[in-house]
Amino acid sequence: MAAGELVCLIGANGAGKSSTLRAISGLLPLSHGRIVFDGREIQNEVPATILRAGIAHCPEGRRVFPHLTVAENLAMGAYVRTDRGAIAADLSEVGRHFPILVERRRQMAGTLSGGEQQMLAIARALMARPRLILFDEPSLGLAPTLVEMTFAIIADIRRRGTTVLMVEQNANAALRMADRAYVMETGRIVLEGRARDLLEDDHVRRAYLGG
Numbered sequence: 783m784a785a786g787e788l789v790c791l792i793g794a795n796g797a798g799k800s801s802t803l804r805a806i807s808g809l810l811p812l813s814h815g816r817i818v819f820d821g822r823e824i825q826n827e828v829p830a831t832i833l834r835a836g837i838a839h840c841p842e843g844r845r846v847f848p849h850l851t852v853a854e855n856l857a858m859g860a861y862v863r864t865d866r867g868a869i870a871a872d873l874s875e876v877g878r879h880f881p882i883l884v885e886r887r888r889q890m891a892g893t894l895s896g897g898e899q900q901m902l903a904i905a906r907a908l909m910a911r912p913r914l915i916l917f918d919e920p921s922l923g924l925a926p927t928l929v930e931m932t933f934a935i936i937a938d939i940r941r942r943g944t945t946v947l948m949v950e951q952n953a954n955a956a957l958r959m960a961d962r963a964y965v966m967e968t969g970r971i972v973l974e975g976r977a978r979d980l981l982e983d984d985h986v987r988r989a990y991l992g993g
Contacts, residue, residue, distance in 0.1 A: 843922065
């Protein structure tokens with residue numbers, strides 16, 4: 783990936799897409815191969831070190847801390863940082879982009895709606911000030927209006943300069959917003975190219991776009 787790109791990874795359930803993201807963020811060990819970020823091999827690093835290097839992970843199912851408040855969840859997003867003044871500024875910025883989280887800041891995260899939890903998961907990842915953010919199925923389980931809002935938020939994150947790698951079940955929407963895409967089947971990349979070209983690829987259309 784190039785800095786500033788939005789790249790999507792599509793494929794059927796069980797193809798290995800989520801495992802790829804978990805390996806990048808240090809949650810799964812590699813059996814072989816390398817993971818290189820900004821010229822540095824990171825496949826043997828622990829997740830906290832990878833986060834400090836600039837890679838944040840917004841996992842499938844949101845995975846907020848349900849028994850912590852919204853404010854505490856956001857603080858957890860910045861736990862590897864020591865720049866208190868900048869953390870406070872980022873909290874203010876998050877509040878401007880996600881005003882509902884300011885309203886709910888004292889509420890337990892587990893009591894939020896699905897859409898609110900997704901916003902919290904994204905905001906928590908942004909509190910790490912990542913250069914690369916990994917999104918795993920960000921639209922999963924959301925109502926159509928919330929799906930549109932979530933994709934708009936991700937597009938805005940990219941416009942502000944953060945590189946995005948996204949796994950997404952809604953292949954049509956993912957390809958329409960991405961620069962490039964990879965198609966994974968049973969753990970292997972079988973197609974790659976510009977997202978607009980893959981939208982027109984016969985195999986992609988039949989297998990992932992419904993026609």
